[in-house]
Amino acid sequence: MSPPAVVAMTPRQSLALACLYPGSGLLPADAFGKLRFEAIFYVAGIVSLGAVADASGLGAALARQALDVLPLSPDAPGLAFALLAGLATVVGLGVTLPGVPPVVTPLVPDLARAVGWTPMAVAMTEVVGFSSVILPYQAPPLVVAIQSGYLPGRDVARFCLLTSAVTILALWPLDYWWWRWLGVVG
Numbered sequence: 001m002s003p004p005a006v007v008a009m010t011p012r013q014s015l016a017l018a019c020l021y022p023g024s025g026l027l028p029a030d031a032f033g034k035l036r037f038e039a040i041f042y043v044a045g046i047v048s049l050g051a052v053a054d055a056s057g058l059g060a061a062l063a064r065q066a067l068d069v070l071p072l073s074p075d076a077p078g079l080a081f082a083l084l085a086g087l088a089t090v091v092g093l094g095v096t097l098p099g100v101p102p103v104v105t106p107l108v109p110d111l112a113r114a115v116g117w118t119p120m121a122v123a124m125t126e127v128v129g130f131s132s133v134i135l136p137y138q139a140p141p142l143v144v145a146i147q148s149g150y151l152p153g154r155d156v157a158r159f160c161l162l163t164s165a166v167t168i169l170a171l172w173p174l175d176y177w178w179w180r181w182l183g184v185v186g
């Protein structure tokens with residue numbers, strides 16, 4: 001099995017990479033001199049955090065402990081929805097948002113049995129959870145935007161907290177009732 005950092009390049013991607021080559025004449029000579037590598041290294045580190053948590057088994061161990069603690073039941077679908085989305089959100093705080101799928105997805109069959117839903121419905125709650133950005137460091141593109149735009153981290157953190165509160169208090173219930181109306185959840 002290949003490590004997560006290995007990316008297979010298609011011919012089109014190889015052509016794009018060739019266009020970035022300084023000798024191609026398609027970019028100014030100082031194009032890479034203006035590039036801020038701090039953001040690139042930060043994103044690489046953050047994205048790899050999820051891979052490390054997954055490969056080490058730490059993420060799965062913590063998620064399994066949460067599974068034992070959470071009062072999941074088919075009799076309380078609203079609570080189950082909130083707990084499953086909340087689990088993905090909390091995991092996202094620990095391993096960042098790109099790390100949520102490798103940590104939580106292997107638990108989907110167990111979670112589906114615990115709540116009596118289809119695995120697809122449980123996986124969909126995972127998406128609801130990792131779409132709730134509580135702090136800026138969780139989303140690598142947001143960190144790049146902060147650094148590139150020289151935005152004050154404190155202001156962006158306040159904005160993330162505000163939008164996550166609105167998301168959790170208003171959009172999660174709307175999501176749940178929509179899914180319930182569609183027959184996706186109990």
